Amino acid sequence: MFKHILIPTDGSPVATKAVKAGIALAKQSGARVTGFYAVEPVPLHLYGEGYVADKKMIAEFEKRQRSAARKHVAALGREARKAGVPFDAVVQTARTPYEGIVSAAQKQNCDLVLMASNGRRGLARLAVGSVTDKVIQMSKVPVLVYR
Amino acid sequence: MFKHILIPTDGSPLSEKAIAAGIALAKESGARITGYHVLEAVPARLYAYPYRGEEEAIAEFEERRQQAARKHIAELARNARKQGVAFEPVVQTARTPYEGIVKAAQERDCDLILMSSHGRRGLARLAVGSVTDKVIQMSKVPVLVYR
Numbered sequence: 001m002f003k004h005i006l007i008p009t010d011g012s013p014v015a016t017k018a019v020k021a022g023i024a025l026a027k028q029s030g031a032r033v034t035g036f037y038a039v040e041p042v043p044l045h046l047y048g049e050g051y052v053a054d055k056k057m058i059a060e061f062e063k064r065q066r067s068a069a070r071k072h073v074a075a076l077g078r079e080a081r082k083a084g085v086p087f088d089a090v091v092q093t094a095r096t097p098y099e100g101i102v103s104a105a106q107k108q109n110c111d112l113v114l115m116a117s118n119g120r121r122g123l124a125r126l127a128v129g130s131v132t133d134k135v136i137q138m139s140k141v142p143v144l145v146y147r
Numbered sequence: 148m149f150k151h152i153l154i155p156t157d158g159s160p161l162s163e164k165a166i167a168a169g170i171a172l173a174k175e176s177g178a179r180i181t182g183y184h185v186l187e188a189v190p191a192r193l194y195a196y197p198y199r200g201e202e203e204a205i206a207e208f209e210e211r212r213q214q215a216a217r218k219h220i221a222e223l224a225r226n227a228r229k230q231g232v233a234f235e236p237v238v239q240t241a242r243t244p245y246e247g248i249v250k251a252a253q254e255r256d257c258d259l260i261l262m263s264s265h266g267r268r269g270l271a272r273l274a275v276g277s278v279t280d281k282v283i284q285m286s287k288v289p290v291l292v293y294r
Contacts, residue, residue, distance in 0.1 A: 143291070143292045
């Protein structure tokens with residue numbers, strides 16, 4: 001049914017639940033999994049006047065972000081290998097996570113995006129929004145949403 | 148992986164794509180399908196002045212809606228049976244489609260809802276909203292969204 005499943009993660013508990021389901025589905029379908037983590041760039045204002053942030057600090061920030069990203073994606077990779085599912089890791093910088101996810105799904109030729117949702121409602125939903133919502137709006141590939 | 152998939156349909160071409168995918172997924176998973184069509188409750192105002200006395204027209208309206216719903220579901224059923232997938236049709240009245248879908252999934256112990264989305268953006272999204280959006284917000288069961 002599915003050949004290549006993109007599983008974005010941010011390392012949160014809801015994402016971990018989706019990961020388990022994603023790997024089980026991949027195993028059933030004989031699909032491979034690409035684990036994805038979108039790294040957001042350092043906010044532009046940190047480069048502006050009035051901040052003491054020097055280049056070294058920004059470089060350090062980016063380094064730590066990337067190592068956290070690799071850690072989360074590696075955890076996904078371990079689960080996949082345990083289940084005998086072929087796995088690739090992608091850590092990418094994107095302006096926003098949803099743009100990163102949608103473009104990764106397209107570039108990697110995935111036929112499913114599987115992700116979790118915090119499922120906010122009401123005002124919190126309007127205020128905070130949700131990466132999953134935006135992925136569903138923008139993605140040309142089917143999206144499977146876990147709670 | 149999945150044992151019981153709920154496929155809501157409104158008979159639109161968009162949902163046909165979701166249906167084909169749903170049947171393929173059910174076949175692969177060994178799941179059964181419940182095909183679901185929601186009839187929105189007749190607006191209460193139709194029973195009030197100045198419509199009073201039009202019960203016959205309302206009954207006729209109800210009857211035709213039921214027929215249309217049964218027709219859509221029967222098509223789904225034919226496709227499912229062709230693939231050897233167990234199928235059960237359900238036509239139900241609910242206040243709104245999303246409430247009907249979320250409740251049906253829970254009551255019938257479905258472990259996946261598979262549906263399509265028009266994927267409106269921007270103002271159209273705020274104004275018109277989408278049944279799929281609301282199902283994702285409210286459902287405790289995973290939702291697979293097709294475009």
